Amino acid sequence: MATKSSMRIDCPSCGESFDADFWTVVRGDRDTGLKEAIISGEFDLLMCPRCRGVFSHEETFIYLDTEKEILAFVMPSSYSGESEKWTAKMREDYEAVRPTLFQGQPVDHEPRCLFGIDELTALLLRDRDAEEETDVMEFMAREADLRVAHLLPSRARERDILFSVPYSGPEPTRGAAIEALKKIEAANDALVRVRKTRELFEKLSGDPLPFLKK
Template identity: 35%
Template sequence: MKSIKNEAAASCPNHCEPFDVEYWSLVSADQDPDLKSAILGGELNLVRCPECGAFFHHDGDLIYFDAPSELLVFVFSEKDRQREPELLARMHKDYDLIKTTLLKQLNMDYPPVSVFGLEALKGVLEAEEKVSDESEAVAAASAALGLRVARLKPSYARENHFPFYVPAPAQNETANGYAVAASKVLGSGLKSALLRNFMDRMSEEGALSPLIL
C-alpha cells in the first residue's frame, strides 16, 4: 500500500487566516522509510503559516502502517480527544474495510492501535525502536552461542512484551525448549528484560509454543 497525501485547510495557532496545505494522511513505513524518519524527527506534516511565518503541525487524521512489523496505527486529531468512543468505533469499521479490501492479500490477524496526535505516534515508534534494538542484541547473543535464532510473529511479540527475535532449541520446539534456550542466553550475561519475560512465560505450566514466522 502506497503512502497518500491529502489537501486541507490549516489553521495557524496564532489565529491567522486559514490556508491550504498538503499533508500525509497515510504513511506506509516499509514503502517510505523516510516518512518514518520524519515522524521520529518531528517533521512530518510540519507546515509554515504564510502570514506570520509560524511553524506548526497540521492536525489531521493519519494512518500509519508497517506491514513487516504488523503495526497499524490510527492517529486522530488532538482536538477530537473528547470524541474517543465515536472515533474508536469508526476505527474498527475502517479496519475491517481495509483488511478485507485494500490489504486482503496480507490476511491481517492483529488489532489496530489508536493514538491522539503525532507526538503520541512518535512515542509508539520510539518504543518500537527500543524493542528492535534489544531484539537485535538477543539475536546476536544467541548466534554467538551457536543457537538458532527464530523470529516471533511481531504482533504476538508486541502484545506479550517479548523480543522480536528469540533463541530457538535445536530439536525440542516446545515452550520448555524455548525457555531452556532463553536461559542459556541470559546465563551468558545478556541483560534483557524482554527475553527474561519470554523465558518466564515459556516456563509456565501449560505454556504453548511461541508463534514463529
C-alpha cells in the same frame, strides 16, 4: 506507497489561510523518511507562507507497517475525550479501506486507534528499543550456536517481549526456547526482554513455541 491530500488551513499566528498537504496513509515499512519524521516530531509541522511561523496541525491518518503488524488510525489528540465514538468510527473506516490497504491478503492483527501522534511515536520508539535488544540476543545466539525463531510482532509487542527467541535442537519448542533464553540471560543479565520472555514462556503450558511466526 504513502498518500496525501490537501486542505485549507488558517495560521494560528497571523490568520493567513492557505492550502496545506497532509499525509493520509503512511507506509512505515516503505517510507522510512516519514517514519523518522514521526519519531523526530517533524511529521505534522507546517510553515505559514505569510509570516513564516512554524506550527503543528493534527489530522487523522493511517500508519501501516505490514512487516511489523502495525495498523494504526492516528487521530487528533483532542478526540480522546470521545474515544469510544472515534474507535467505533475507526472500525467502520477500516472495513471500507481494508481491501485497498491489504489487496486481499489475510490479516491476523487488529487495527488500533491512537489519539495524537505522540502515542504513535511512543509505540515506534518502544519497537526500536525491542528491536535493538532482539538484535543483541540474536548476535549472542549465533555466537553460542543457537538457532533463532521469529515471533508474531503484534503478539510480542502486546507483551513487551523479544521479537524473536533463541532455541537449541532441531525444532523451536517452548522448552528449547526457555533453555536457550537462560543461556543468553546468564551471559548478559542486562537484557530485560530476555528475562521477560523467559518468564512468560515458563508460565505457559504445552510444548509448541507460542506466538511463532509462520
